[in-house]
Amino acid sequence: METTHLSQHISSRFNEDLEAVRADLLAMGGLVEEQLRRSLAALADADSALAGEVVRDDAKVNRMEVAIDEECLRILATRAPTAGDLRLIVAIIKAITDLERIGDEARKIANIALRLATLERPADRYREIRHLGRLVEGMVHDALDAFARMDVDAALRVAQHDRHVDEEYESIQRQCVTFMMEDPRQIRRTLDVTWAARALERVGDHATNIGEYVVYMVHGEDIRHTRIEEVETRIRPRADESDEA
């Protein structure tokens, strides 16, 4: 009985550790979402003060990454987790790198907002960028939600949205080229718009990575570099196939 109590006690402490580090990841994700949201608002509203806050708060994101990384290492060293617990820790170690880089992209957008705020705003307040921004904000939110609920279907949907982001991004690039050709005096400003679009496209990639870690965590299968259709075929129940047969 003593031993059982002790091992239950250790196991419950271990679960608390895992739960705490998972909560820290989601808190970091919340801050990164906020950074992204504010950087896009700063761009649309030519709000230099808000852009300055985003640049300043990037240090908070970085500190959270280091703290979570250290906590994961402590758990690996002291608890020697295996199977699903090990995959959770490794998924967190990987996901915080992507979250930190989403934070970097938000900081880049804020820096672009600072430059653009000194120029006259276009009447549409960078409509295409705002549209692309909403798409990738949704992806980041869904990826974190999928992580929180270990929801593989939701995680796979993130990767599907990434195609729309890539299409939207290509479309903005084409528009910008046309615009620069028509009015070379706008090249500097237009290049800044292309950099902002590129930053958002990269945020979409990082959200997709986080979605892939969820699948890896739940299924123990590495779906990176696998076509999303193949993954869906492998993971989803075979019911649809037998219906067709």
Added chain:
Amino acid sequence: METTHLSQHISSRFNEDLEAVRADLLAMGGLVEEQLRRSLAALADADSALAGEVVRDDAKVNRMEVAIDEECLRILATRAPTAGDLRLIVAIIKAITDLERIGDEARKIANIALRLATLERPADRYREIRHLGRLVEGMVHDALDAFARMDVDAALRVAQHDRHVDEEYESIQRQCVTFMMEDPRQIRRTLDVTWAARALERVGDHATNIGEYVVYMVHGEDIRHTRIEEVETRIRPRADESDEA
């Protein structure tokens, strides 16, 4: 004696595992260096066949990442490494992500080379890109070398070179803006040059990340997000300071 032999046997098997996965990382690094070198040669020589090889071989890089990742997880699960061994495994898990992304950037440069190969080449064969390319190739090589020899000083020098890369990159961007303003018919081609420069700048960032993992592996200290000067002050021997006092 029996027990000692057994534990020595286990320990030697463990060291073989660590040595094998470290060798795999360096092999992956070698392939990524080759991909980068070939993508830049394809750009300078308008060599579509070579560019096609780079795009095709990116799948090899991706397969190596997945294989090394799985091997690291197996070691974490079966050997439960601690201290320096644990840091080595986590550093490898992180470093292969950056190597894979350097491979992605090489593939992007190869795709740009495919587009530019259909246009007339400028007389200087993209001199600035070749120059920036040599700088970042050197950084990737030095970062891998520092990893192989666990050489903290060499790893710190990689981060120092990243400043030159950033300056060179900014200079290329400014030139491209001027060039596009002077001759709007060249905007498409010039934008491709700016994308290539941006890809190289990102390769420099990834090489810097790998350098930081070396310091983390050797010193157990997380220097990410720390100003390089502070790190040098903390890590280097205090002899210089006492000389000045």
